[in-house]
Amino acid sequence: MTAEAVGRRTQAERSASTQAALVEATIETIQELGYHRASLGEICARAGVSKGGLFRHFDSRLDLVVAAAQEVGRRHLEGFRSLGPATIEEQLVFARSRARADINAVWFELLIAARTDEHLREQLTPVAIWLYDNIEELALASTLAQKVEPGLARLAATSVVHMFDGEAVIRAVLPRPADEEARLAGAVALFEGVADQG
Amino acid sequence: MTAEAVGRRTQAERSASTQAALVEATIETIQELGYHRASLGEICARAGVSKGGLFRHFDSRLDLVVAAAQEVGRRHLEGFRSLGPATIEEQLVFARSRARADINAVWFELLIAARTDEHLREQLTPVAIWLYDNIEELALASTLAQKVEPGLARLAATSVVHMFDGEAVIRAVLPRPADEEARLAGAVALFEGVADQG
DNA sequence: ACAGTTAGAGACCGATCGGTTGCAATGTTT
């Protein structure tokens, strides 16, 4: 996203638009090149903003990455919100599609980077708390969760998310479509069994 | 691991020891600093080998990383081999401990890096195939797997591995010990139920 | 309209990146 070249705007508008362009470019760059290759030069080029312009709004690379991480968290959750009432299979297919989404790849780049970067980790933890709390809340409101006790539903939801996350990471290097479909079918059968018996 | 300074050795021994020191230092550096900060300078310093010495044995950084990845795959599998007959709970606790092992953190650094690095991905795929094939084979030989059909056992094993992998990644940023223990207990109950009914 | 403030461009900085080169040290062959 390049900072758009419109006519007269207030300082606040200019500022917000530049920051948004930089955050957008950061997310896009991490998604396409990975955290490792997401340099400020590359991000600035994509955003159509100079280095000087960047540091007007962000104190450091970390500061920019944290702002991007917050936006990634927001968008990832937004993706989870888009499912209404659905069958068990539809819900599981949906959960899997969220794990496979581009935005989740960026989220995982950040999680992995945070493991060995104390400062990033400190800033990422509150975002992760917020994100997973909200995902759990959405899971509890789902049709599937109505049939079992809330504690179990919460546990099942996060476990499914972890499983599809793990699958998604491996899949970039080692896709196994047949196994993946069997895993989905197995999960559907399992949850239908649980739902039936109460 | 520094290249040890022993007395007289053959060329082959010198060469092998230097390469081993470099591979070891690469793994150690990725584990401690992450893929992003694992520079050749840092790796050489840890290995006690000069840049010139490194490039005598490896054509490029990628070449070294691939050699390290193969060693990581070997060690990760070795870690999986160390479980004999055990209860269902012991087997699941063990699977979880493998996901939480340092060597798996390095494996995930490499998987994530490979997503956006075509050349690394090409070299990592055969290692991943070998690793997961072997893990599945081990899972099929486990006591738990004796009670259900092989296809289901294979599926369950990889699904459990994915789940604990996903949990391990999140845990670096957002540990939730109570949830993690509940997840383990839930998995134990689930598998004991399956084992009982055939 | 004009002074003051904020946003942004772009040249620049020292440090470090992956990688190269020439030479000295070590080991091998005859």
Added chain:
DNA sequence: AAACATTGCAACCGATCGGTCTCTAACTGT
């Protein structure tokens, strides 16, 4: 032991890294 091959060190290379500085352009308050 002399000739040769392999290994390893250290200085060095251009490119790029995150970050700074100065100056101009754009907006704001009076």
